[in-house]
Amino acid sequence: MELFFQQLINGLSLGALYALIAVGYTVVYGIVQLINFAHGEIFMIGAFGAFATWTVMGRPADWPATTALLVLLPLMMIGGMVAAIAVAVATERFAYRPLRGAPRLAPLISAIGVSVFLQELIRLFFGTNPFIPSSSWPVRIPGWPDAKSAVPFPSVTGISGEIISIGGVTIQMPAVFTLGALAICTVFLWYFVNRTKTGRAMVATSQDPDTARLMGINVDRVIVSAFAVGAALAAIAGVAHGLRYGNIDFRMGFLAGLKAFTAAVLGGIGNINGAVVGGLVLGVAEAMATTFIPGQFGSSAWKDVWAFVLLIMVLVFRPQGLLGAKVVDRA
Amino acid sequence: MSSNPDESGVGVNAGEVLLDAHNVTMQFGGLRAVNDVSLRVHTGEIVGLIGPNGAGKTTFFNCLTGLYKPTAGSVEFLGEPLPPKPRLVVRAGMARTFQNIRLFHNMTAIENVMVGMYSRTQTNAIDAIFRLPRHRREELASTKRAKELLDFVGLTGSGDSLSRNLPYGDQRRLEIARALATDPKLLLLDEPTAGMNPQETRQAEELIFKIRDLGLAILVIEHDMRFIFNLCDRVACLVRGEVLVEGTGKVVQNDPRVIEAYIGAPATEPDWQQPGDRPGEGVADA
């Protein structure tokens, strides 16, 4: 039973990470019916943004817990969010907006291109290779690590490496941070969608973009804010990922993005609450699979496979997701 | 309110029962778009379906063609329950056109018609890859038949035109040719004259009679009263999802409730519930 609760906690904290990313997929899909493949990369850029902020701050280490939690962590999160939002908005502007009204294939392919491009950009930006061959002008910033392999994520006193134990169940502080972040973000999202003008404009646009436009809603701005909200949450997830695993790398967005998309589908794509629920369910399912599936197939090497099998099962048996999609049937 | 089709006048040319919709109800969430509608179509008959905007005509059409599954009630075609998928409905012998023309607009006219023959041809991947006799035979036969159909609807010589380049009236005709290519026993036309001028409307009327003379039954949705009363052996008037009156053109035309529904007594003011049920929308989409 202890094992069960331990895995439940592990699963929930992992799921919270997925949920934070999944919101970005779902919000964007709800409004423009676009699967933003590059969203995983936005998550990755959030993590690297936070890392860059820390580097620019002079790599502070060993700050006492209060300053680390009240100054360093918020600054890193803001840095990550700024980077992620900037990239997400630029992506929308240059890669997706010109393709509105084009066949569905076009933005999907563009999104793949953006995804590959962003990964490589981070690899090269942090990498050791100069941008121009046999010249003496390296773009590489001196003293910055090479992102070709994993980069150690700065540790934040009070979170990194800390553990709480409750009755035999150990909880890592980064997991608490992730769950807390999800809780706060959910409340914020609820407020944003239901109580702010922009949020209500988003709901209206997702239901009928043409009518929304006629009612004087600036649809372009609504779409940009959807991308921005998703990016902000993904950046928080990026920081949480760094704290949880202790390192980040330029490829981390690929798998995380896929899982988060699975979570979004699980909850019902287009449905914000669904993304949160889907993320948590997926995390728990993954944790439970590694514990309770007997034999070789229960080893952690298979956990990603089980997650994707779950995705396919959902599509077969309940394509509208657990909570049902909010997408209107436009047949 | 339900209506028993047997009480109303059955057309002069009527033969056996082709389509038998029985107490069909279609509910979307809280909205009951079609309520307990019954309708019969016999062979060789032209039946009209009129009603103000948002009355549920197109929804009812979608129930008949397998696009929607009715919430309650049953639809029988040739005595068999209606298959659950649009393409199976086509196979069974019912074809339709769309209110806002839905041609494959980057295909040529003849290609559009040949797509309509899909369910009546058998060439499979192996035949096509190895160019086996069946492929050649069917391609030749399909091309020939497609040309005949284009001639039949009056599009002689337009076979190579991209359907998007055709004039509006020709697009409507091409859609009919494409539907005829499926070899239907019953043809469902959704506002075939929407957006047409009087001359084009008259031509459409002639075309529909010509199709009936081939032995097909036709169920047609229209707004144009004169058109429908000229054309139809029997007319049903749908208001707010229910059949208000059914009978010969004269009966329906003179029914005070129909006049009221159209001229707009407060209770029957058109509600814009059904997107795409507005007149002129087909024009905008074309």
Add this chain to the structure above:
Amino acid sequence: MRAIIPDALKLQLRYPARAVGILGALAMAAAVFMPWAYGPGALDNMTLWASPSPLQLFFGVLALLVLALLAIPLVGKPKLGRWAHILAWNTSAKTSAISALAMAGVAAIAIAIELGGVVNLDPGAWVALVGGVLAVTATLFLPDSPPPSLERVKSAKWLQITGIALGMAAVLFGAAYGLGLSDAGAFLTFAAFLVGLVLILRQFGVFDWLSIAAANNRQVLVLSAFTVAFAFPFTQDGSDATMSVAAQVLIFAATALGLNIVVGLVGLLDLGYIAFLGAGAFTAAVLSESAFATIDFHPPFVITVLISGAVASLLGLVIGAPTLRVSGDYLAIVTLAFGEIFRITMNNLDGNDGPNLTHGSNGIPGIPDLSLLGFDFGQPHVILGIDIGRFANYYWLMLLVMGLIIVVFTNLNHSRIGRGWVAIREDELAAEAMGVNTFALKLLAFSGGAFLAGVAGAVKAHYDVSVTPDQYVFLESAFLLAAVVLGGMGTVAGVLIGATILKLLPEKLRFFSDYRLLLFGLLMVVMMRFRPEGIVADERRQLEFHDDSEELADEVEEELIAHHAHLNPDREVFEL
């Protein structure tokens, strides 16, 4: 540029401009016989007087084109008669001058980089550059010509066939020469020449003319294309380096063509296509005679190929059946996930985390060479006095596989099934309402495409000698997709060109390998934005991507009527 220089000024200056242009062209022509580089290490030894290197001669071709295009109109319109408007003389002169200058520029930069500094440029390079600048500037001041009319020239059948043959010979020569260039600078200079030449010829209307000729002589075209491709190894004189690249290009192109059925014809985005190639490769590997093969059943290769294809298409069915019912967007992401499942599973079936089938990340090494009907693919053979090595053997085999895929692609495309696919792409709901079995057609494309990938994978396993999971990752799928998008969705020629470019450039330009993916990512975005139909456009695809262009629609219709193609069901028939 056109807008900058007013037409009145152009008219005023047309004679001096033409004179200056001719001067520039003469200077460029002279530069051919002068040394360009101080040392022989750069490009293909351009250090000699009066002894031009091949690249210099190519440059000479462009220089002469400029000269001819500027000089011939001096004869005067009356004397030229109907030839006066066959070419857009001035406009083409401008294009040629720009191409020549670009080629000289690339060469100069390459020399400077390879020899370490601008001082290594000899007079010839400077003369070429100055001549180029003169010619370009002068041609900018010439009035524009009316569009050319070459494609409207009626030509006899023998002329068309000769044209096709000449085109094919040029392709063979270009490929043999370009692939033989090991120096990156030389390759780039040659590429600049080729791009320039293609642009000029396109402006001449040569390609329009050729496409009409090709449409009229399908059989000749197909036959000559395969003859040329078949003859390619004979131009290499046993060189393994080039043939190995060529075989890789073919494997890549064949796989991309298979993907093109799914993406180009049906419009389904399959992001896990590489996994089907991998499934075929692993199947062939475990059934091979390798000492590491894990299944004790070693059928002959003909059977193995079919099993590989079947396994891949079975996987396609398993993935496709549930996802093709829901929206097409889901398919993209599910195939992406499937690609991951495949990679992870192949890694895990190592006897540790699962039953031992693939030896995990070590994969299956030591796959023996193929031997078909007594023909050992591993051994060099001497044919017509020329050594045909191992890579050339596989090249021929892949050519066969590719032929098969092209036949499947074209014949399906031009059939009842192909029409159904177009209808699905255009309006899936209407297609279903017209009786088209959309689900079955999508599934057919998806699992059929997987089958072809499986077949290609089976050959690849033997060609690569070893099969490991890390050869079949998502980036490879993205790479295949890039080939389809760049070349032109729904076309055979386009995808061949796209695959060749994407596979060849990194091979030849090693220094750029680090930026390869960055550029490909960017390329996909830029292509979708500006030319979603690709280099070689499928007409219908082009229409779909430029939905609001009435002009394009009329153009395409005109062409359709001209070719009158689809009324003849026998077109593009490949008898087997």
